[in-house]
Amino acid sequence: MIKRVVDFFGDAKYESRRRRLFYLALALIVIADILVLREHTEYLWDRLPGWSAIYGFGSCVLLIFVSKFLGHQGGLMRREDYYD
Amino acid sequence: MTEFIHPALLFILGALPIPLLNGPIRKAYLLLIPALALLAVFTMQPGSYGAAPFIGQEILFAKVDRLSIVFATVFTIMALIGMVYALHLTRAGQHVAAFVYVGSALGVVFAGDYLTLFLFWEGMAFASAYLVFAQRGEQAIRAGFRYLMVHITGGVVLLGGIIIHGLASGSMLFGPIETEMGIGAYLILAGFMLNAAVPPLNAWLTDAYPEATVTGAVFMSAFTTKTAVYVLARAFPGTELLVWFGTAMALYGVIYAVLENDCRRLLAYHIVSQVGYMVAGVGIGTEMAVNGATSHAFAHILYKALLFMGAGAVIYVTGRRKLTELGGLYKTMPLTVALYMVGAFAISAFPFFSGFVTKSMVVAAAGQDHRAMVVLALTMASSGTFLHTGLKLPYYMFFGTDRGLEAREPPRNMLIAMGMAAALCIAIGVFPQPLYALLPYPVDFEPYTGVHITESLGVLMFTALGFVLFLRALDPENTISLDTDWFYRKAARRFMWLAENPLARYEKAVSNLSETVALPFLHGTARVGLWIDLNRIDAIVNGIAGAILRGGGALRRLQTGVVTHYALAMIAGLIAGAAIFAVAWQ
Structure with missing residues (x-):
């Protein structure tokens, strides 16, 4: 199975x-x-249906491109023999 | 049973006979001790045990309360699972190290005073370092030394903090720091934060864990950072600084995880990220937040160990660890895939998995405390967690390009251990009440509300959509990432260059001087002394002359020019100084 x-x-x-x-x-x-049913809404986005979907997708895209930018342009990613 | 049996002693003394046992008897013994420890934890009563005066201070060997019992429970469960996973090993060394490591972690959890805590704290560092060294290979040994170096430095900082704080407050008892945060308290905090892998003090973790043995990394993923969370929760609840460090840390881990190519290093960055939730929870400091941090530590130990066991199983059967070299294993390792995915769903906080009922408590506590930024940042980190541990890692490790690797399911004991952890991940997710009942404060939190379920699924599944759409951008690359270990890896090299070149030349010049000028002078004086001595027969002068002669020889021997000798002398001096200080200060 x-x-x-x-x-x-x-x-x-x-x-x-x-x-x-x-x-x-x-x-x-x-x-x-x-x-x-939304009974307890603390923040503005709590009242927005579909907010979590937008935020999840946005976070994912942001994380991928910000990290890759830091890695490539920011110089965080190096060749494997960098420390040798 | 009202008698208290310290589970740390069970493990540490229980480690002694392991090398003498063989075959099935050893295996049974390795499982018996964690089982006994679990029994000891289940039957223990809150209270203080083993109080005694020591060098004028009160020592409290074990203090049992609700907070320590939660951590002790999950530590002993984890010890049992970890031993099952490591049961196939034939050498005793790693078993002994794992026992001492677990025992020391339990010692910290029950420590009632700072000296006991420090003793077990160092025990943890040394025992766990063995699990890196046991991998052998130059890379692992170098990483092991870096790991030890960082932890010894952290230990010295902690000891300094303990002494200063002890002098200021007049008590060595370990508890919430209620006085104003002085330098001593900050040093203690720094020592604790180092073990919790709070950036910028995080690089030891992501440097060493992926280099440890397959079975050793499973133990390491569970104990060091979580004992640090425990001591932070004990001593520094409600420290504002920790909220921000914790939140930053949750994001720091997921950003680095995007760049990572080594499967266990990616998981290690997720330890940093997940411990961030706990550190933030401790920093918020409300009852709900501390409950959240504690329960998340409980759930985290189990699912993170499960993930490390899954990645370890892949390394065990294929011998490969880089995502660029893995792929297509799902056909030959379906059980490993399924069990790994349970851990991935748990860490990502899918409904009916353990992360859902614990992580959300931290986020909800931040919301209740009106910290909108923290809520948003932690939710973003959740998205990143699923992106890497739930999608990227399994995709490139088990699915993706088929590299045609020869693979099979790992040995049965490994699968059983993974099954045990997976069962607990699901059980906690479906029935959170027993875990909630263990927590230090009464729980007033219901994870399974309609909004919480749809919001979690929304964040997670639309993260998956992002993954599907931008899959190519996530392809692993054959690189390593610079982290804060750069400073000591590069700086240490500069220091060695300095030691080998200008310092060594200076050293040589000094010894030449002492050999050509100072020693003849000393010898000359000694001869003059001898002459006077012979003439005047003066016992005192005789003694001085002899001393100078011996002193000259000793001086020459001292100047060996070997840096390690100097370092050793410095460490010996430091220990002696600390001992004198401790004895004199009564």
Whole structure:
């Protein structure tokens, strides 16, 4: 059973099914986030449906590009023999 | 049972017979001791044990309260899991080191005074360094020495802080620092922060852990940083400084993780990131925040060990550690993939996994304390955590380009250990109440609300969308990243150059001078003394002349020019000074 699940995520033949399931999950999460009961809202963004989706995506993109910028332009990434 | 058995002694004394045992008896013994320690922790009663006067100070060998019991519980559970994972090792050395390491960590957790704490603190550093050295190979040995050097420096800073703080407050008992933060308290804080790997004092961790043995790294990932979280929670709750360091640290770890190519170094950067949540929680200092930090430490030890075990299993069967050289292992290692992913979901705080019920407590405590920036930064770090440990690492390690590596599932004991940790990650996530009941303060927090679930899933799954869209930008690169270890790795080289060139020349000039001028002069004086002595038969002069002769010889021997001898003399002097100071100060 475990092997079948793992294969589903690895094998190329399930590619399109994986993609459809993934987008379906994203849509369901946004819909659920709009419908969910919000009783205690502390901050402005707590009242904004779909905020977490935007923030999650934004964080991810920001982290990737800021880090890679620091690595390449900031000089953090060096050849492996740097300390030798 | 009301008697108190110190679990640290169980481990440290229990380490002695390991080299004498063999085969199945040794294996049974290695599991028996952690099991007994677990029993000792479950049955112990809060209270103070082993109080005694020592050099005029009160020593409290063990102080048991709710906070120490939580940490002791997870430490002993982890010791059991780690031993199962390491059961296939035939050499005794690593088992002994692991036992002493775990025992010392437990010693710190129960330490009632600063001297006991310091003793076990150093024990941890030395025992864990062995787990790096045991990997052998030049790279590991160099990393091991750097690791030791940093921890010894940290230990000296801590000891200095303890002495100054002890003098100022008049008590060596370990507890919340209530007096105004003086230099002593800051030195203690710095010593603790070093072990918690708070940037810029973080590089020892990401430098050494990936160089440790497959089984040793599992132990290391669990104990050093979490004992540091414990002592911070004990001594410095509500220290504003820690909120900002902790938050910065949570982001620091994920930024470096993007750049990392070594699978266990990537995980090590996530220790830095996750410990950031705990440090921030301790800094916020409210009951809920300290509960959050404590429970997150509990959950973190288990899922981080699981992740290290998964990466370790890959290294064990393939012998490779770089993401650029791994890929396509899911076909041959499906169980490892599944178990690793449980750890990845737990660290990413997916609903029904342990991180969800603990990490959110820290974030919620920050929200309750009206710290919007902290909430946003920690949520961003959560996104980064899933991006690396849940997506990037498994993708490039298990899926991605098939490198056609010969692989199989790791030995059964490794899989069982991973299974144990995975079961706990899920159990805590589904039934958080037993863990909440252990926490130092009453818990008034419900993780499973509709909003919390949809928001968490929103952040996590849209992080996954970012990953899918920008996959190519994340391709690992064959590089290493500069961290703060640059300062001592490059500076040490400059120091050695300085020692080998100008200093050595100066040294040579001085010894030449002493050999050509000072020694003949001394010998001459001695001869004159001897002559006077022979003529006047004066016992006192005789003694002086002899002393000068001997002194001249000793002086020549002292000037060996070997830097290590000088360093050794300095360390001996420091220890002697500390001892004299401790004895004189009663």
